[in-house]
Amino acid sequence: MSPSQPSLSPSLAVAVSPLSTPAAASTSDYIKFCPFSGLKSVENLALMGEAPAFLADDLHTSFSNGLHLKLDEFETATVIGNKTYVIGGINDPTSTGVRIFNKSTGNWVIPTILGTKPKAFKGHSTILLNKERILIIKTNSKSNDSIWFFEVDTQFVQDQTKKFETEVVAWSKGVIGDAERPIVISGPSGVGKGTLINMLMKEFPSMFGFSVSHTTRAPREKEENGVHYHFTNRSVMEEEIKAGKFLEFAAVHGNLYGTSVEAVEVVADAGKRCILDIDVQGARSVRASSLEAIFVFICPPSFEELEKRLRARGTETEEQIQKRLRNAKAELEQGKSSGLFDHILVNDDLEACYDRLKKILGLDGSSDATLKMQTEVFDLPMDFSLSKINEKILINSGIDERRIVLDLFSMKGGAPGRTRGLCMYTTGN
Ligand SMILES: Nc1nc2c(ncn2[C@@H]2O[C@H](COP(=O)(O)OP(=O)(O)O)[C@@H](O)[C@H]2O)c(=O)[nH]1
Ligand SMILES: Nc1ncnc2c1ncn2[C@@H]1O[C@H](COP(=O)(O)OP(=O)(O)O)[C@@H](O)[C@H]1O
Numbered sequence: 001m002s003p004s005q006p007s008l009s010p011s012l013a014v015a016v017s018p019l020s021t022p023a024a025a026s027t028s029d030y031i032k033f034c035p036f037s038g039l040k041s042v043e044n045l046a047l048m049g050e051a052p053a054f055l056a057d058d059l060h061t062s063f064s065n066g067l068h069l070k071l072d073e074f075e076t077a078t079v080i081g082n083k084t085y086v087i088g089g090i091n092d093p094t095s096t097g098v099r100i101f102n103k104s105t106g107n108w109v110i111p112t113i114l115g116t117k118p119k120a121f122k123g124h125s126t127i128l129l130n131k132e133r134i135l136i137i138k139t140n141s142k143s144n145d146s147i148w149f150f151e152v153d154t155q156f157v158q159d160q161t162k163k164f165e166t167e168v169v170a171w172s173k174g175v176i177g178d179a180e181r182p183i184v185i186s187g188p189s190g191v192g193k194g195t196l197i198n199m200l201m202k203e204f205p206s207m208f209g210f211s212v213s214h215t216t217r218a219p220r221e222k223e224e225n226g227v228h229y230h231f232t233n234r235s236v237m238e239e240e241i242k243a244g245k246f247l248e249f250a251a252v253h254g255n256l257y258g259t260s261v262e263a264v265e266v267v268a269d270a271g272k273r274c275i276l277d278i279d280v281q282g283a284r285s286v287r288a289s290s291l292e293a294i295f296v297f298i299c300p301p302s303f304e305e306l307e308k309r310l311r312a313r314g315t316e317t318e319e320q321i322q323k324r325l326r327n328a329k330a331e332l333e334q335g336k337s338s339g340l341f342d343h344i345l346v347n348d349d350l351e352a353c354y355d356r357l358k359k360i361l362g363l364d365g366s367s368d369a370t371l372k373m374q375t376e377v378f379d380l381p382m383d384f385s386l387s388k389i390n391e392k393i394l395i396n397s398g399i400d401e402r403r404i405v406l407d408l409f410s411m412k413g414g415a416p417g418r419t420r421g422l423c424m425y426t427t428g429n
Contacts, residue, residue, distance in 0.1 A: 067101050076126045078134050080152060085134060085169075087126060087150065096121060098150070100167060112164050114157075114244045115171035115415045116265060118148050126150075127386045127393060129408070132157075135174075137395065137406075140382045143424050147174030147406065151415045156290060160244065170415035174422050175268050182211075182264070182274035182291055183361065186283045186335060187298030188328035189253070190310030192347040193277050196298065199354050200275065204363065209267030211276045214240075217255040220315045230260075247416050248278070248285035253323050257282070261416040264291070268418040280334045287340060290414045296360065297341040299332060301348040378426060380404065403427050 062068045067084050069077055075088035082103040087096075096117045100109045123139040134150040151157050151170045160168045185193050201208050214230045214237055225231050232240075237256050241249055249258030259276060267274040276286065276293070283295055300306035306328060310321055335341060343360050347353040381397040384404075388394070395404035403426070410421035 067103065069101070074121070074123065076124065078126050078128050080128065080131055080134075083152075085150070085152065087134075087136065088121060088124065096171075098169060100169075109167045111167040111169045112160075113169055113171065114160060115151075116173065116262065117171045118173070119145075123382070125384065125386050127388055129388075133414075135386075135393065137380070137384075137386065137393075139380060139384065141380050142377055143380060143404075144176055144377045145173075146380045147176075147419075147422060147424070148172070149174060149414065149419050154290075154414055156415050164244075172413070172415040172417065172419045173265070173269075175271075175418045175420045176422050176424050177271060177420075180273050180362075182267075182276060182293040184276045184278060184283050184286055184293045184295045185298060186278060186280050186295070186331075186341070187347075188300065188306060188331045189324040190306050190313060190328075191298045191300050192309070192350065192353070193298055195350065196347070196354055196357055197275055197277055200357070200361075207273055208275050209270055209272035211259055211263045211267060211274050213257055213259050213263065213276075213278065214246075214249075215255055215257045217253075217257075230263075244416075247289060247291070248282045250279055250281035250285070252279045252281070253320070253327060259286075264417050268420060280331055280338070280340070283340055284338075289416065291417060292412060294343070294360070295341045296343045296345060296357065297335040298353075299336070299344060299346045301346055303328070376425075 067079075069084070069086070071077055071086070072088070075086050078085045078087070084101040084103075086099045086101070098111060098113060100111055101107075102109055118136075118138060121138055122141065125137050125139065127135050127137075129135050129149075132151060132153045134152065136148040136150055138146045138148065149172045151172055154170070157168055157170050160170070185197060187193050197210065201210060212226065212228070212230055214232050216232060216234045216237055217229075219225065219229070219231050223229065223231075234256060237249075237258065240246065240260075241258065245260050245262070246258040247261050247264060249256060251257075257279065259278060259282065264274050264276075274293075276282075278286070280297075286293055287295065300309070303325075307321075307325055310316065310324060316324065336344060345353055345356055345360075380395070381402070384395045384397045386393055386395060391407060391409040393406040393408065395406065397404070405425055405427060407423040407425075410423065411419060413420045
């Protein structure tokens with residue numbers, strides 16, 4: 001450990017970042033609660049972009065926003081403007097609880113928490129990235145489950161705050177590596193979306209993962225629950241939509257269809273590129289989300305051919321076929337003219353269309369093995385301090401002289417869903 005790095009127990013850390021707004025942690029906060037001898041001057045810390053963390057001897061901490069707080073052993077507090085976010089649980093190292101002190105009202109608020117939360121902490125440390133996000137690193141964890149973002153003012157959180165009319169915050173798990181952009185495939189019923197997706201999944205099994213949607217329509221003969229769809233009923237799905245479980249949803253051909261946040265997350269967690277087979281309304285919602293997908297619209301060579309394929313598939317009743325054909329006209333118009341789609345492919349000859357799709361996705365003959373991501377998984381220590389230099393977070397372990405670096409340079413995405421593109425590596429000291 002470098003002598004200039006203060007050693008501290010992260011479970012006792014009060015993270016106060018120089019990136020906070022002026023109303024938040026002031027210089028005096030840093031001085032007041034710095035019990036370390038030999039600490040760099042406040043000016044130097046600010047210059048280096050480091051976020052000092054402090055031990056308060058009796059766990060009573062005061063902030064320049066007027067809050068005097070007795071933090072529990074397993075809690076951290078982060079100040080952003082008028083708000084202080086206390087994360088962790090009273091007498092419980094595994095708690096992922098959150099409470100917010102709002103200086104303007106003088107009240108504590110228990111927020112609505114969206115997103116998949118971390119399973120449990122065995123201690124954690126926080127650092128403020130900017131006014132939108134707090135970075136949380138779990139101690140004593142595996143590197144592939146150690147990085148979490150607590151979003152407090154991202155676009156998603158702002159939208160949900162309006163919807164819920166309460167204080168809303170959202171978790172987003174950090175994912176090491178850069179599984180490439182998800183792919184949204186849309187097009188009318190019977191055009192060949194499922195066929196093309198199956199071909200991709202078969203040729204590149206470790207590269208692509210299918211986002212399994214929820215639907216209220218009845219399963220077809222060969223469809224399996226949890227594989228092709230999560231089959232559900234309308235009242236359950238409506239409740240889950242209200243609870244914020246879905247990234248997007250739409251009524252299509254008289255049924256509800258939707259992509260749950262979890263459906264996309266499981267694919268990202270497996271380090272795979274997510275494929276979504278969704279209708280045009282769903283594509284529009286995803287476009288407005290943080291998913292940063294590539295949007296592909298599949299067209300039939302003619303309306304007659306579409307009808308022929310739909311009938312030949314033999315999965316729908318005549319009434320359903322008629323409904324799907326009626327809807328196809330509107331879908332084709334919207335798909336071709338909306339500017340929503342990055343690519344429009346005509347599925348005439350199947351092999352030719354599949355080749356064009358692969359080209360769009362940058363799969364020009366590379367083998368699956370070479371496309372697999374390589375990410376080393378290692379253990380994070382029990383104790384560390386965090387500091388920030390530009391886009392890099394330094395995780396300084398006082399015990400094994402190791403320094404772990406988290407590079408946020410290529411960070412993208414966020415709630416709902418994962419925060420991708422992170423890079424984490426170890427260096428000697
Ligand atoms: N918005 C949205 N549309 C979906 C979702 N899952 C499937 N769809 C769309 O719903 C439509 C009907 O799908 P399906 O009943 O499987 O019939 P198919 O189009 O004939 O394969 C298609 O346009 C799908 O792309 C979803 O999660 N969200
Ligand atoms: N290019 C093609 N030429 C002829 N038939 C096709 C082509 N692409 C798909 N099909 C067939 O058309 C039917 C509908 O395809 P499917 O993938 O189920 O469509 P979607 O998922 O878009 O509803 C299937 O029987 C499939 O085998």
